[in-house]
Amino acid sequence: MYRLYYYPNNASLAPHFILKHMAIDYTLHRVEREKEGQKSVEYLRLNPSGRIPVLIDYRINSNGLAIFESAAICIHLCEQYPSHGLIPAFGNEKRPLFFQWMSYLSTTLQTELMLRYYPERHCVGIGAVSEIVSVQNKRIASVLAIIDDALAEQAYLVGDVLSACDYYLFMLALWALPFEKAPLSYQHLGPYLRRLSTLSVVIQTCEFEEIDISAFQS
Numbered sequence: 001m002y003r004l005y006y007y008p009n010n011a012s013l014a015p016h017f018i019l020k021h022m023a024i025d026y027t028l029h030r031v032e033r034e035k036e037g038q039k040s041v042e043y044l045r046l047n048p049s050g051r052i053p054v055l056i057d058y059r060i061n062s063n064g065l066a067i068f069e070s071a072a073i074c075i076h077l078c079e080q081y082p083s084h085g086l087i088p089a090f091g092n093e094k095r096p097l098f099f100q101w102m103s104y105l106s107t108t109l110q111t112e113l114m115l116r117y118y119p120e121r122h123c124v125g126i127g128a129v130s131e132i133v134s135v136q137n138k139r140i141a142s143v144l145a146i147i148d149d150a151l152a153e154q155a156y157l158v159g160d161v162l163s164a165c166d167y168y169l170f171m172l173a174l175w176a177l178p179f180e181k182a183p184l185s186y187q188h189l190g191p192y193l194r195r196l197s198t199l200s201v202v203i204q205t206c207e208f209e210e211i212d213i214s215a216f217q218s
Helices: 013-022 041-046 070-080 095-117 126-150 164-176 189-196 200-208
Strands: 002-006 026-030 054-057 065-068
Touching: 002 013, 013 070, 013 164, 013 200, 041 054, 041 065, 054 070, 065 070, 070 095, 070 164, 095 126, 095 164, 126 164, 126 189, 164 189, 164 200
Parallel strands: 002 026
Antiparallel strands: 002 054, 054 065
């Protein structure tokens, strides 16, 4: 049994995809982000950084183990249920690539996106904010270009089999949709994202969270 603390189209989306894919027993608890519910005393006991998501794993003990950081939650779920194939097995030559891409997505692309969306957290002054946004647009485009190249000769990020990395990338691609150099404009990344958007897991989860994915299906 799991409980996922989530907010629509937030970093909780990738774990939500994985829980849906695995069809395991879980409940959802929507954090009242509009009221800064992630900064409440109760929530900070679960995640002292005050960020979404948190996963409570009741399989570990009756009180539940609180796990934060989206990538860590995804990896934990994959390793709890290896039969679903969302992470390569021990000894599989693709396993190191899984960790490579999960790390790249969470520590590079996601970090660049956060800086792009919240530049005011890192500077003072309107001029500085505009400069950061401009620089970040270019940096994010460069990161997406690397991912685009990786998809040139394979169906998914970790070879020819769907993995948790693909769900994670789709989440981040949603965040990058408004940019001038949008993910869908890339030669290989664009068709790949369109394919992912047709998966029942993606469709049903996005419908539940009221996320519009029509751009991927046009």
